[in-house]
Amino acid sequence: DHLGGFCLDEYKLIPAQAPFRDPEMNSISAAVSAVASNNLITVHASSFVVSISGQPGEFQVKLNSEGEFKEFKSGAIIMATGSHPYDAEKLTELGIQYENVISSAEFEQMAKSGNIQRKDGTPALNIGFIQCAGSRTPEHLPYCSGTCCMDSLKQAAYIREQNPDAKAHIIYRDMRTPGLYEDFYRTRQDDPGVFLTQGDVVGVNETESKNIAIDVDNTLFGEPVTMEMDLVVLAVGQVPSTMKGESALNLQYRQGPDLPELKYGYPDSHFICFPYETRRTGIYAVGSVRQPMDINDAKLDATGAALKAIQAMELTDQGKTVHPRVGDLTFPEFALSRCTSCKRCTEECPFGVLEVDDKGMPLPNPARCRSCGICMGSCPVQIISFKDSSPNIFKEMMTSYEMPDEFDEKPRVLIFVCENDALPVFDMAALERLKINTNVRIMPMRCLGGTNLIYVTDALSFGYDGIMFMGCAFGDDYQCHFVNGSELANMRLSKVQETIGRLNLEPERVRQYAISMNDYEKLPKIIDDFVEELEDFGPNPFKGM
Structure with missing residues (x-):
């Protein structure tokens, strides 16, 4: 029913400035008064969110304020619902x-x-x-x-x-x-x-x-x-407000009303590179609802989230993606006439971009999109594409490389490389003048999550003897810029390897590697070991099939 949270009732606060030796007088009430008296700020006390729908730049917010319903538009959302003592x-x-x-x-x-x-x-x-x-x-x-x-x-x-x-x-x-x-x-x-x-x-x-x-x-x-x-x-200790069992956001998203959780009730984010980001574009968790923190850290956190919200509104207004491909002007395009309504794209998108219309077809919300291409990789009939990235473009790229005679310069290896973590590893290796095996051909990707199984079959059919996928680490301490792109790629590739094995072709011809910037010195050996293993297997017997 008022601003200030638990800190408003504290006797004194931990020090926020030099010399950091004694508690400071509680100044929260003064900050609350400053907010209440600002003509550019509207405070809805004793209110809760009934629903939030739409996308960045045009969120539709519905409030219940002591029985009175209010609706308004919002360009971005900051969730600062705090925590409570255990x-x-x-x-x-x-x-x-x-x-x-x-x-x-x-x-x-x-x-x-x-x-x-x-x-x-x-x-x-x-x-x-x-x-x-x-x-x-x-x-x-x-x-x-x-x-x-x-x-x-x-x-x-x-x-x-x-x-x-x-x-x-x-x-x-x-x-x-x-x-x-x-x-x-x-x-x-x-x-x-x-x-x-x-x-x-x-x-x-x-x-x-x-x-x-x-x-x-x-x-x-x-x-x-x-x-x-x-x-x-x-x-x-602190318990995030999300553990109370009630949704603070009530998002009208197909993937659920709350921010996806990492653990212990705290929202999922790329905790190393993008701590303010959640898996919902334009919605930022801040303070002790994001992770345990004291009041001084929460103030800094709030400043960062406010700046991210401003950035989200400005970029969205320009028709650009917000994060992490900041300023990208490409968004997924759907050939819905061929859609089978399998809903894989709506389920695998980590960011809740796609809703479903009355016919079961994907309904995009472009401003929510981060242009990772995961939806493109999930589609079994390849109806999703970007202007500069599509299954056809990948096929043209892999077939444009010269394929030598099987008794000549073999084996030929195709490497799909994530542009976020793996491609800079190749750049570092080049800067250090490290020699990379000349039998490999490199194909950059927005994210390994954009891997469509057709890429593997096309590559094997064209004559590549082995295929490497290099991207971010996945799991509990994931490093993927798009949260679970590498993990999704690993799941898809495991199915391909199983199919390849049933065809009496060595599953090891297709392999995924988690790699980071620190691994640039290991890169030549990783590739050489893979090529050496392929030489033992012999040429790819499915060339041209």
Whole structure:
């Protein structure tokens, strides 16, 4: 019902500027007021999104604002729905059922009120902080939220500020305070009333006096210790808002109402090269709904996403693709008269570009498209093409190479090369003057996901003895610019290899390689090894068939 999120209610914030030694006053309310008073910004409070349809440049947004429905157009969408603290009630192994064990969120409000005390109202003079409470454990949150260490150090500063006689004891596995946050950590470390103990909490129990006994093992001293506290704070992690079970976007996309998920409720993106991008063009996840982060990182994140949104609107207005082939003017064209309505293109497109009309035919949304060509590779009847890339163009290219006599310069190898990761490897090899086997011919592709099975049969029929596909790594730590293009190519090629094997032709004649820029020195050997293997197989017997 208001802007500001959880940070609005925090007592103070972690430092955002030099010298990074002490908590800063909470300035979120001032930022909220600045937004509310800006005539160019409309705030729809107490509202939720009923639906978002369309494409970048012309999204149709429908809101429910306290029972009143509102509709408007939007050029781009930024999803900044944030996160919420992990439910501390689940942490019974850490004593949350005891009256003097509270969550870090509860302690924040206690400090804000100026009364850091036990349940019975007596002052808490020894306060223990248990780090990674429910984090980095498969039973609760398997990941690190990246904010709990700084939050506990900040709250330790509250304790010392409000009562110089009180002591803070922080029990941690790893203290994570990257960059200039190290100065904040050192300031607390130098405070004689703040104690940091590395170890694993193996037990939390309540004493007869309602104190809390914390059993710690694997300490730096090598011996288990028990620490008795007046009050214990569980430093809980972040859970993205997407895990609440309700869609924030309600996208009217055939592939679903939400952003495709990577893991743990966080949206999928190319986390190395394009962290702001999601798999929905013109829609950007930002802040702690994108990945665990603190408020300072979220501010930078928001700036980046806003700039990406502006770029998306400007490029879309010019009829150009947004990402990663920025400024491309080619989009898929469909010969629908030959379409069999198999729907493979609508299912395999990683970006939800294609809807389906009443007849089951693909219905493109060009501004959503990233021009990767995956739809072209998925089509079994080759009805999808680009002006500068199509099955016919690929066939003309592969047959334009001179094919020597089978007893002459053999074997001949065709290499399909992804333009994003693999082609620069060839460039690097050339810059380093590395010698590449002269029996190979290279054919660049937008993405290996654009591989159509007809390319393999055409190449073998023309007389190529072996076919290599070089592209990005795929799997959990994928590097594909188009998310799963390399993975789709691998799936398709496995079917081709199975068919080739049934024809008594060696399946190893067709092989896919994951390659990156760092592999340029290995490139000549990779190719030479493949060629040597083909020489053992002999000439391709299917030439001309």
